[in-house]
Amino acid sequence: MVRLAAGTAAAFLLLLVTLIAAVTSTVAALTASGGNGSAPSQAALADIPADYLTLYQRAAPLCPGLDWAVLAAIGKVETDHGRLDAPGVRDGENFAGAGGPMQFLAPTFDSVVTEHPLPPGGATPPSRYHPHDAIHAAAFYLCDSGARHGDFRSAIFAYNHADWYVSKVLAQAEDYRATASTPATSPNGWVVPVQGRCTSGFGPREGDIHRGQDLAAPIGTPILAAHDGTIINAGPASGYGLWVRIEHADGTITTYGHNHRNHVTAGQVVRAGQPIAEVGNRGESTGAHLHFQIEEGGHPVDPIGFYNEHGVRLCP
Numbered sequence: 024m025v026r027l028a029a030g031t032a033a034a035f036l037l038l039l040v041t042l043i044a045a046v047t048s049t050v051a052a053l054t055a056s057g058g059n060g061s062a063p064s065q066a067a068l069a070d071i072p073a074d075y076l077t078l079y080q081r082a083a084p085l086c087p088g089l090d091w092a093v094l095a096a097i098g099k100v101e102t103d104h105g106r107l108d109a110p111g112v113r114d115g116e117n118f119a120g121a122g123g124p125m126q127f128l129a130p131t132f133d134s135v136v137t138e139h140p141l142p143p144g145g146a147t148p149p150s151r152y153h154p155h156d157a158i159h160a161a162a163f164y165l166c167d168s169g170a171r172h173g174d175f176r177s178a179i180f181a182y183n184h185a186d187w188y189v190s191k192v193l194a195q196a197e198d199y200r201a202t203a204s205t206p207a208t209s210p211n212g213w214v215v216p217v218q219g220r221c222t223s224g225f226g227p228r229e230g231d232i233h234r235g236q237d238l239a240a241p242i243g244t245p246i247l248a249a250h251d252g253t254i255i256n257a258g259p260a261s262g263y264g265l266w267v268r269i270e271h272a273d274g275t276i277t278t279y280g281h282n283h284r285n286h287v288t289a290g291q292v293v294r295a296g297q298p299i300a301e302v303g304n305r306g307e308s309t310g311a312h313l314h315f316q317i318e319e320g321g322h323p324v325d326p327i328g329f330y331n332e333h334g335v336r337l338c339p
């Protein structure tokens with residue numbers, strides 16, 4: 024739900040400060056990654072009512088950085104796309120004063136639609152209970168809260184101030200996005216760490232050597248362990264911002280850099296596919312992405328070639 028009016032004035036000020044800081048630190052993030060154009064997955068097509076899917080896909084492009092799947096994921100988590108049989112979904116309000124499919128508080132909805140006139144197709148005057156109006160207003164609200172700059176984590180946190188909520192929405196969005204039809208896991212246990220767009224590749228770059236492959240994805244996207252192994256480093260690292268390094272049984276080391284946050288500590292044993300961190304924009308980074316590096320015998324190798332040899336495509 025949108026809890027803007029539910030907190031105290033102090034909490035609101037803190038939120039503003041947080042948003043300003045988040046926006047400042049991520050101005051360059053995700054200008055081209057993520058996007059609004061990802062196709063719906065089979066799961067999305069099966070779960071989202073067609074009229075709602077159309078609304079999410081039409082409303083998201085109003086915000087240059089917003090992915091329709093994030094908008095749809097909020098609609099899912101809030102009210103199951105308006106299907107939830109509970110007070111405050113079709114009419115009235117829930118205990119916190121939220122109403123409509125996107126669970127807006129009345130003052131928040133009013134301020135959003137005052138600032139951003141909604142496109143035609145909804146109620147007159149706009150209503151938070153009308154799916155068209157609620158979904159478009161949610162897109163504008165997320166945009167103002169950080170999504171414009173690709174900072175989905177701050178935007179979703181503004182929607183409902185809870186880390187579990189942010190994680191739930193991001194996981195749902197991931198489920199709604201179609202991924203490459205090629206397998207993301209190889210028969211010998213190598214997993215694609217992030218379903219993202221391959222940007223800067225391995226090799227010479229600006230008079231230096233780029234030691235890994237960059238995978239652009241929104242801040243907060245789960246980073247998965249590429250293979251079974253043991254965490255040998257997890258924490259701040261020069262240039263990498265925040266990193267995780269995993270040593271695998273054959274001595275291969277995988278490195279995950281620019282992380283927004285880590286979920287593991289050194290010494291921990293992890294399994295292939297286990298979430299170990301979240302995509303971020305820390306360190307020497309000019310946009311939200313994972314820097315993914317593989318070392319064999321102490322020497323970095325091209326991750327795309329390495330994955331090809333292991334029967335799995337790193338890049339969609």
Ligand SMILES: [Zn+2]
Pocket residue numbers: 223233235236237313314315
């Ligand atoms: Zn890189």
